[in-house]
Structure formats: C-alpha cells, structure tokens
Amino acid sequence: MRSRSLLRFRPALPAGRALCAALLSIAAALGIGLAAPAPSGAATADDVVSSHWIGLGYNQNPQPPNGTTWNTADWNQMVSRTDYMKPGLVRVMFNLPWFWSGTDAGGSYDFTTAAYQSAEKVIKHYVDEGVPVVSGLFGIGDLTYTATNTATVQATLVKHLQADAAAPTYWVGVNEPNVATGPKSYSYADWNIATTNLASAFATAGVDTARTAISGADTAEAGISSYGGDLGHQTAPRCNSGCNSGLVWKLASLNTFTAQIYAAGATDTAVTFQTSSDGTTWKNLAVTAPTPVAMVTGKNGGGMWSYTYTASGITGAKYLRLSVASSTIEHTVGSMHLANNSTSIDDPLDDLTQTQTGLNTGTWNDNGSWWLRSAQSGLLGAGEAHFYSQELYGAAPEYVEPVMSRAVSQIRTAAPGRPVLLGETGMKAAQYPDGSKDYRFALDTTQPLRMADLAVQEARSGVDGAAAWCLDGYASTTFCGMWGRGTDDPGTVSAHSTALRPWFYTWSLLTRYLPTGSIIHAPAEPTGVRVLAARLPSGGWTFVLVNRTSVAQTVRLSEPTGSITLNKYVYTDGVTPTTDANGFPTKVGTLTANFTGGHALTVGADSVQVFTTAS
Known part of the structure; x- marks a missing residue:
C-alpha cells in the first residue's frame, strides 16, 4: 500500500522557519492536480492487497436474550447461526459490575455471577472454535482511568479468563476512551498512562501476553468517517x-x-x-x-x-x-x-508535498490521531479502532476505501507486522439528546447492500479484520443487529423478534466465504460497483460484487483461477432471497468458468452477488 504522511496544524512557526516552510512549499507547490488515491490492491500488478486477512465478524452481547442464564434453546440457536457464519473475528466486551465492585482504593471480585458466567461461556465457545476474540471494558464506573487499580482489575479479569481457557486474543482496555465526556473526558496522555499501567499489571498478574495481547486504542475514528483529507486531517x-x-x-x-x-x-x-x-x-x-x-x-x-x-x-x-x-x-x-x-x-490534503512540507516533521505522535499515536507507541500487539460509514447522512458510499486505505497505510507504517483491526464497523446511527440511537435502518432491505459495500471497501483498503456492530442487540430498546434479543418488549416485538433480518444474508456470506488466511485481491471496478476477489486457503476462490446503481453492470475479472466451478448467491434490494428452513442463504445456481484470461460477470441493479468455490 502507498504510505501517506500525517499533518496536524501546529502553533505558528517562528518567522525564519515560516519563511523556510513557505519556500519549501514553492518547490512542491500546487503545480499539478492530485490523482485519486489508488486502491491498496493496486500497489502490485496482480492486484493483491497488502494485508494478513483474519476475516469479518461481529460484536456480540454475551448475555442471554431472556433471563439471566443461557437456556438450551437460546444457546443452540445462537451457536447454530454463528457456526454457519464462521466469523473470523468476534468482539465481546465486559461491564464492570459483572465481576467487580469497589473504588480506586480497592474492591472485591465475584466471578460466580450469572452475568460473568454468561460472558465467559460465550468467549470460551469462540476460543474453543479457534476464533480470535477482542475484549475489554465498556466502562470503568467510578474508577479513575489512570489509576493503577483500574489496570489491576483488568489484569485480574484477563488472568481469570486465561485460567478458565477463555483467553481473548486482544485486550483493548476501555471502550472508546477518546469520546468520553464530562469528568470522564480523557486525553491521549491519559491513554498512554492507563495502557502503560495495564502492561505493568499484566506482568504482575502473570498474564500470558502471547495468548492475550494488549491492543487498541479502541478509539472512535469519527474524523476519518466525516471529512475529506488524510487520517486526522x-x-x-x-x-x-x-x-x-x-x-x-x-x-x-x-x-x-x-x-x-x-x-x-x-x-x-x-x-x-x-x-x-x-x-x-x-x-x-x-x-x-x-x-x-x-x-x-x-x-x-x-x-x-x-x-x-x-x-x-x-x-x-x-x-x-x-x-x-x-x-x-x-x-x-x-x-x-x-x-x-x-x-x-x-x-x-492527503499529500503533504502540496502544502507546507516544512510543517511535516516526520513525527507521528505530535497532535496526531490516537489510533496512529497508539500504534507508534510500542505498547500494542494490534492496532484496533472503530469506523462507521456516513452513508446514511449523505456521504457518497465510495468514500470509504480511499480514506481507509490512507489510514491503514499509516497504521502499518507506525507498527509494521501488527494486525490492523476494526473492532466496530457499520452505519452511523442518529443519536438523540438522551444518548439513545435510532437503529431502524438495520431493519430495512437496503442494509444488506450497505454492509456488503462497506465490507468490500474495508477489505480492499488492507484491514486485517472487521467486526460489525452488532449481532443481536444490546438492550430491549436497541435493535441494531442481525436478529433481536427475544420478545422482552411487547411494544416492539417485530424489532426484537429472533427472526433473521435482511442484512444477515449478505454479512453471513462474507464472514463465511472470506475465511481467515485468504489472499485479498482488489480488481478494477466499474463506477458504482464494488468488487473483491479472494484466493481461499483451500486454493479456491470467492468473488464479491456489489452494484449500488439502478441498472445492471458488467464486471470483467482477470484472476489466475484456472477452470473452477462456483456456487452463486444473490441478494437484490426488495426481493426476498433464497434461504433454507433456518433462514441461511442457499445458492441460486453454479458457474463454471476460467478467469485466468478474463471473464465477464453481470450483476443486477441494487444487488450483491457472491460466487465461491467453497460450500
């Protein structure tokens, strides 16, 4: 991928340096237009994306949809659905009261509560299946973020999870510390102190960091979701x-x-x-x-x-x-x-040679993005943040890939060899003054196209994995997921029904048929169409085509496949897709073709097509 630099406005330079910066800008000034940034996969002739693909997954509320303990029926339904999806990555976060109560001065642990036992059971299920788990705390209550006891509480929890064979792969500390408000408002310096404390607490508690790596910074990257320009702008x-x-x-x-x-x-x-x-x-x-x-x-x-x-x-x-x-x-x-x-x-403003190059000191950690600064800090085993598309608020859907490509390139430069993960991703929801969010969009028939479009662009940008928000809701008033949280709210039974919602169809296909270890390719794309190719670990192939236009489009793919037979799945906005008795996607046909010399595929208007050699 092409490496980009980060520039933040800094205090005005002294006169001599300002003049120097101005003269430098003359040498590299705006004499030519800027080309659109190339997709990450275009960095090599055969369109291979520079990533180490882990896969797509989801955020899961580990509590049962009804009651306080998982009953057999609810558990079996969850397992059946997630086993079909074969996620590459799952994020399961903890609430502090599930296992601990106290203050900065100390407190008590209780790993026997129903809430804790439910969470550990869910994590252990994924650990047993070899699925990487991202975990951390949704909040810290009355604790002080930078207090050593806050780190000790987390280390004690992780050590307990490891002892119970439920070790999360990545521990991200506290959820979205960069958007905390009021007395809980944190600076990057606070994050650095808290994470340094966490590393010390892990060592003291004997946490095996080969099993559970401190990661993060688990920040909400609203900036790269919102505006033109470079990461952090x-x-x-x-x-x-x-x-x-x-x-x-x-x-x-x-x-x-x-x-x-x-x-x-x-x-x-x-x-x-x-x-x-x-x-x-x-x-x-x-x-x-x-x-x-x-x-x-x-x-x-x-x-x-x-x-x-x-x-x-x-x-x-x-x-x-x-x-x-x-x-x-x-x-x-x-x-x-x-x-x-x-x-x-x-x-x-994504190419610093076009502006005051003298302001680009080459340092990443001066007024930079938390995601970037944390990656460069040397404290993390993986760079992880949250990214939500602004499509629902008028942003052109195709803005995601060029913006995210620049972001991923910068993160990789800051922390070579470490995974780059999106711990949350999806469509940004409207938020009301009371803090609640409007997730009605998760129920409509266009959501499968939006999420497939987002996934393809993120994979093409070079991320190693991304977890959708969310699987099955987080409260009786939050219907954000691919199915509901039972019928606990009679006033919104349809919203909270356990029936699968439309976007399960496309997201489950992508989690299932873009497995860990795939080699991601970013083929050329017609306007309004997103295209992804993946060489599977088995040697087979998966192709994903997302047509966001109102007319059918032809896509010509040239990948070294030889003659292969592909199963075909189709989702079209407003048309009920073909599924089995469980609601899982079923193929609509097969295609035998050789893409080595090029082969054309036609994708219908407002449709997603997935072709795969996998079953």
Whole structure:
C-alpha cells in the first residue's frame, strides 16, 4: 500500500522557519492536480492487497436474550447461526459490575455471577472454535482511568479468563476512551498512562501476553468517517492563546478557491485567509463568512459544523495562506480547490508535498490521531479502532476505501507486522439528546447492500479484520443487529423478534466465504460497483460484487483461477432471497468458468452477488 504522511496544524512557526516552510512549499507547490488515491490492491500488478486477512465478524452481547442464564434453546440457536457464519473475528466486551465492585482504593471480585458466567461461556465457545476474540471494558464506573487499580482489575479479569481457557486474543482496555465526556473526558496522555499501567499489571498478574495481547486504542475514528483529507486531517486543536496555525498554497495564475473547513461551533470566526506576492509579506484577503451546516458526525457523536469558504478574482498574489487564529474550538481542514478559467486543482490534503512540507516533521505522535499515536507507541500487539460509514447522512458510499486505505497505510507504517483491526464497523446511527440511537435502518432491505459495500471497501483498503456492530442487540430498546434479543418488549416485538433480518444474508456470506488466511485481491471496478476477489486457503476462490446503481453492470475479472466451478448467491434490494428452513442463504445456481484470461460477470441493479468455490 502507498504510505501517506500525517499533518496536524501546529502553533505558528517562528518567522525564519515560516519563511523556510513557505519556500519549501514553492518547490512542491500546487503545480499539478492530485490523482485519486489508488486502491491498496493496486500497489502490485496482480492486484493483491497488502494485508494478513483474519476475516469479518461481529460484536456480540454475551448475555442471554431472556433471563439471566443461557437456556438450551437460546444457546443452540445462537451457536447454530454463528457456526454457519464462521466469523473470523468476534468482539465481546465486559461491564464492570459483572465481576467487580469497589473504588480506586480497592474492591472485591465475584466471578460466580450469572452475568460473568454468561460472558465467559460465550468467549470460551469462540476460543474453543479457534476464533480470535477482542475484549475489554465498556466502562470503568467510578474508577479513575489512570489509576493503577483500574489496570489491576483488568489484569485480574484477563488472568481469570486465561485460567478458565477463555483467553481473548486482544485486550483493548476501555471502550472508546477518546469520546468520553464530562469528568470522564480523557486525553491521549491519559491513554498512554492507563495502557502503560495495564502492561505493568499484566506482568504482575502473570498474564500470558502471547495468548492475550494488549491492543487498541479502541478509539472512535469519527474524523476519518466525516471529512475529506488524510487520517486526522489538518487539525488545529483547541487553544486559548498563542496557537495560530496556517497552511500555504502556491497560487501562480490561479485566482479562485473553495475551502472546506469543519469547526466545533456554529459561530466560528477564527478562520481567515491571506495572500502574498513573495511568501514573506502577507495581507488579509476579504472572504465572505459562509453559513455553517450542521454535521451529524464528528467527535463525541456530533458537534461539528461544515463551513465552505469561497473567493474569486484574486490578483497580485503568488501564495495563499489559510490561518486559524487562537480559538477554544477544534478546526479541521477537509479540502482546498483552486482554479482559474482553464485550470482546476483539488487538494484533499492527503499529500503533504502540496502544502507546507516544512510543517511535516516526520513525527507521528505530535497532535496526531490516537489510533496512529497508539500504534507508534510500542505498547500494542494490534492496532484496533472503530469506523462507521456516513452513508446514511449523505456521504457518497465510495468514500470509504480511499480514506481507509490512507489510514491503514499509516497504521502499518507506525507498527509494521501488527494486525490492523476494526473492532466496530457499520452505519452511523442518529443519536438523540438522551444518548439513545435510532437503529431502524438495520431493519430495512437496503442494509444488506450497505454492509456488503462497506465490507468490500474495508477489505480492499488492507484491514486485517472487521467486526460489525452488532449481532443481536444490546438492550430491549436497541435493535441494531442481525436478529433481536427475544420478545422482552411487547411494544416492539417485530424489532426484537429472533427472526433473521435482511442484512444477515449478505454479512453471513462474507464472514463465511472470506475465511481467515485468504489472499485479498482488489480488481478494477466499474463506477458504482464494488468488487473483491479472494484466493481461499483451500486454493479456491470467492468473488464479491456489489452494484449500488439502478441498472445492471458488467464486471470483467482477470484472476489466475484456472477452470473452477462456483456456487452463486444473490441478494437484490426488495426481493426476498433464497434461504433454507433456518433462514441461511442457499445458492441460486453454479458457474463454471476460467478467469485466468478474463471473464465477464453481470450483476443486477441494487444487488450483491457472491460466487465461491467453497460450500
């Protein structure tokens, strides 16, 4: 995969360095347009993606759908369905009261509670089947995040799980520490302290880190879900004084621009623009303040506003500077578009040679993404974070792959040889003021296309594994999964029915037929179509085609298959797919073909097709 750099806005450089940065930007300035980033698989001639594929899976609530202890019927149904899916990765998190109560000063453990026993039983089931488990704590109650006892509690739990042959493969600490709010608001420095404490506590408790590796940072990467540009984008952090920042572009003959800025406030005035004829003397450029547009995405589940600044008729200037003055809110630059009557250049800020190269110090851990900084810290056995698509809020579905490809490339550069995992992934849900989320989209017939589209793009981007949120709900009012949590809420029986929902069809096919150890390929794609090929560990093949357009599309695949016979599965939006008595997908036919010299497949409108040699 192509390696990209990360740039964060930093405090303004001293005059000498600022001039140096401006001169450096002249040498590598915007003289040419930026090509769209190549898919990760295009890094080699045969389209092989640079990943060590673990597979797709899901997040599971380990508690039974009814009562406090798994009954035989519920357990057998869960096992039957998940055994069909053959997940490559499962995430099962703990709530603190299931096994511990106390304060920073100490407390007591109880590994005999029904809730703990249910969770351990679920994890042990996957461990016995050889499925890697991601685990951690959903929260820490009244404990202090950076307290040594918080780490000790986690180490004691993991040691107990290991002793009971239920060792999770990856332990991620505390869920989404970067989005904690109020008195539980944490900084990256807090994460570093907490994780260092955790490593020490693991050693003291005798945790076998070859069986359970500290991983993470389990962060919610809303930034890479929300905006154009690089992972983390070009961000000016909150600061009260002395934190002016700027980016410079070479205008040359370009005289108009459109800049996309995101700010954590609806009345922002910190962004200004300046021009210069020599890169030394700057004068303010009058730019009309835009009307901010509220975003549903961003840190802490929202709170960002989009500002689109435009200016034209710029004269007598060779350089343009975008500045962010001292501000108490965070700003992110998504993109810059420069043009004149004959030339148009887009800078999505994913290539630092196009801006102030002098600001790129080469360090990853200065005002960077927690995901990146944690990967570079040396504390982790795997890089793991959460990524949710913004398709439901108007983002073009195809934005995922180029954004995630850059992210994965950076994580791999920071931590070579370590797995890159998405512990949660799916569609971002609307969140209400009381904190509840609207998951009605999980019930509709388009969700199978959305999730298949997301999975293909993530696999093409080079991730090693991704776990969908969620399997079967986390509460009687949360129907986010592929089936419900029983009929515990008579008012929403349909939402909480154990009947399989539409997106089980496509997600189960992808978990089953893209198994651990597959070699992922990223073939060329027609517009509006996502395509994935996988060489299976058995030597067979799986092809996945997702057509998001309203007309049938033809895809030509050239992979070194020889003559093979493939089973064909089809899901079309609004059409009931073929299933067996359990609701599991059944093939609609077979295809014998040789793709070595190229072979064309046709995929219908709004459809997902899976072809596989596996049974």
